[in-house]
Amino acid sequence: MEEPRIGVYICWCGTNIAKMVDVEAVSAEVGKLPHVVLAKNYKYMCSDPGQELIVKDIHGHQLNRVVVAACSPRIHELTFRKAVEKAGINPYLFEMANIREQDSWVHTDRTEATSKAIDLVVAAIRRVQFHEPLQKRSVNVDPATLIIGGGISGMVAALEIANAGKKVYLIEKTGRLGGHVIKFDLTFPHLSSARQMIRPILQRVENHPNIDVFLNTEIRDVTGYIGNFKTTIRINETESTELRFGNIIAAVGLKPFDPSKIEEYGYGKFPDVITSMEFEEMLGTGQVLTKYGKEPRNIAIIHCVGSRNKKYHEYCSRTCCMVALKFVHQIRASLPSANIFEIYADMRAYGKGHEEFYALTTHKQIIFLMYDQQERLPVISQADRNDNCNMVIRMNEKLSGESIEVPVDMVILMVNMEAHENVKEVVHAIGVSLCGNQFFIEKHPKLDPVATTTGGVYIVGTCQGPKDIPDSVSQARAAAARILATIATGSVAVEVTTASTNEKLCCGCQTCVKVCPYSAISYNEEKRSSEVNEVLCKGCGTCGSACPAGAITSKHFTDRQILAEIEGIMSMSFKGV
């Protein structure tokens, strides 16, 4: 290894750092250290002149390592890596010391803050001496895509990709495409027909030359990594086929909550207590009738069934409020004089046109009654013989503070959307993770809501969380766009700071195989050592710290580098008494 020639730069960040840290003292102090060729301070290191200063010094002083003490590396590490790369040095031969967010901004004693800055810079100088150049890597992408789930999200994503001329394998567990949407009559808030909307999509999917639909098919196991996945699916009892694809979209959807778990509602006990899904099907028949074939006079719609209740599901299903209001219009159309009760916990009308839809519906002569999830759920019971109704709902009405009885002939339970119970199989097959509510976790909740932490695997629609049709479709199209971009590029970059094994040191205990959350390490029986698939590895380093033989190196976070950093921190005044 060539002798380290380190350039150190202390940023003032205007007065942000310079006010609390004596930048002159820091640069003077660290300039005395071995291997430090120069130590400078400058107003704004991240500015163009600041970056040029580094580039010029690298050329002028033959620097081969650079340390910048400035803000958090989470903000400008990439900026400076690019700057040193521009000067011809490998970007990983650079280290940053955080003397703003974790020093000048949180301390009030200038001497203390200055001595802390010195420690942090010294640690970075010690660490950077052990940095190794790392090379960017990429893999080729297979242009085919696997889509799991033939609901509206899966179908829209399939069409988007297929229309761009790329192959799609669409896998559907059941015997038909269309998911839940095909069972709906109307959609909110425009009361347009769901069937008219989904039928043409379905036909286009079925007839598209680039889409291969596999009905009654489930995914068992997917192997490979971004750009190069493969799986085997059974076509019938005897035949099976192998599919190869570069990306995966999971669009496995959800299932309605089973309300028989909620004793208060007597679902299953009273024939005229039905779920929202069952009511959708009833609407499809064109008639709203009780089980005895009579027209109901009083209809109650109970919201948040299984939602927003710690006993069942804590989350909000987002769509049920609007569906419940939609039902009002549909009931009014067939039973103009029926009394309709909306028994709700909170009316949520968050989306485009939703508040307007709520306002419109309030004019439909309905009675809104509010209950408190925390306090008590409404209780449905059989009506007395001399009541002129089927059932009675007893509840504490929140806005009036009264305990009341509501006469009803039919009750519609707005059931929560919950994850499929077999979602774990899919999770295992494609290597994504689940949140506490069994929905798929996205890569970033705000900035990357369709990707997952597994490269090449995307999640769309309600398997990521409850959502309405427009949100599902947006996600589907977004995921398709992401996939088409990687297909167009032909290759994708993969993580550089991965783990690697040293065959000679590996004792074959396979601890690393067990701890890896990405199944990136496998045991090679022949070589009797573990091997890291660097395409799958995300660089968390858990294997490195678990390896009893010290055979695994976590690149850019090696033992040597971190130990040097600890030594650096403790080498100056920071030893206490």
Add this chain to the structure above:
Amino acid sequence: MSYRPTIVAFLCNWCAYTGADLAGTSRLRYAPNIRIIRVMCSGRIEPTFILKAFQQGADGVLICGCHPGDCHYQEGNYKCLRRFKLIQKYVDQMGIEKDRLQLEWISASEGRQFAELVNNMTKTLLILGPSKIKSSLEVEHLKQ
């Protein structure tokens, strides 16, 4: 010179380190006797690092990771927790009080909690006094 406790902290990149940055952007104040080392995941923290810090003279070592279930790498924090339980027993037997080694979950939004944690740990270390291992190591060094 009066006793000034020293803390070496290992923070995971995604939650705790970001939380510490947030304490800075929120201009919260905390004791200046902490030095933070960034790792990608709390699962990367090896017993060696902890022992090294104590050996080098740290009065306390703080480990922070994502809250359970929030790990960027799915479950690195659980592995960290298991390791932590073991190493805490181990350092205790070495004569380093258990409270000198702490593990806390700090999310990216918990800047305030991080600042409070540093202050509380500093108080604990002030009560405990300087780490004894430090003076015995120094004696060893002088003997040599």
Add this chain to the structure above:
Amino acid sequence: MSIRVNPDLRNELIQFGIGDWNACYHCGTCTAICPLSEEGFLFPRKKIRLMQMGLQGPLESSVEPWLCYYCGDCTKTCPRDANPGELMMSLRRYLTSTYDWTGLSKKFYTSKIWELAWILFFAALVIISFLVILPSFGYKFTTELTAEGGVKLNSFAPIPIIEAFDWIMAIIVATLLISNILRMYYKIIWKNSTTKVSLWVHIREFWLLIFNFAVQPKFSKCDDKRYWGAHWFLMSGYTIMFIVIVVFLPWFQTEKILPVWDPQRWLGYYATFGLLFGLVIAIFGRLKKKDIKFRFSHVSDWLFLVMLTLTVITGIFIHIFRINGMPMATYVSYITHMAVLVPMILIEVPFSKWSHLAYRPFAVYFTQLKKNAVLK
């Protein structure tokens, strides 16, 4: 005990002028802004909730609508344009109909034809009495004038008969009103099974009734004091007129032309101006619709104003024509006066808008009783 929701109550309430009440989303701004709403007697929000839910029982036992004097602040500040002020007004109409045991009030409020028919019926009765019945007993028009040159009114409308008729009418109206008030008392105080009010409290707080009838101190708590002033002027004029007509008719309906400084004339002029002043403000207010309290007019509101105005104007005419010796004009004015006054008293006082003269002071009294109630 839970209260049964009556989903059909809505259809009933709508006939009393209530519109889109689902507009209210219970922010409570109306209750917060109301200078009359107080702990234990909160309105309008709570009452709107009872209406929305169809809780007939609690609604009928509410005293709060009578404590509202419709300043309109609630409607002005309502973020949802739910119009709480008018909802309270409609509730007062509804409550009036529930106190009335004859069921006529509801008929009058909900059917314009029914109300007009009864007005016309009573008017016809009055006209027939003067044109056919009284003349048949010898009470005829006479164009002969008194010595002073005034019209001989008393020979056409004999005082004993008119006075007797006044008393009969007063007794009928009082009987109806008192029985309705007892029903109101039953609903608001008696029916409440959890609290009771001692007899001593009933006696001790009775002065409130008279005080509130005479001064309307609650009304004066609304931010705009002008309406309280105008209303008091009108109300004092009406009370004076009522007393002189029923109790002092021989002194009031005189054939003499009294000097201008005579107290009889001054009392009459004061009452007339008081009534006219109040009426002009109300009529112009309802026409201009600038103030919220006058923006929404139910048929019953207009009918009352028109009839009272006609009564006052014809009363003025009687006076002018009589002292100027114009017999025919006086008689026509007198018959018209009576033909408007009689149906107005018989319909408006016990069954419609004018019943508030009793319900409002009693509501204040009952409120005070409720405040002093103890748990059983």
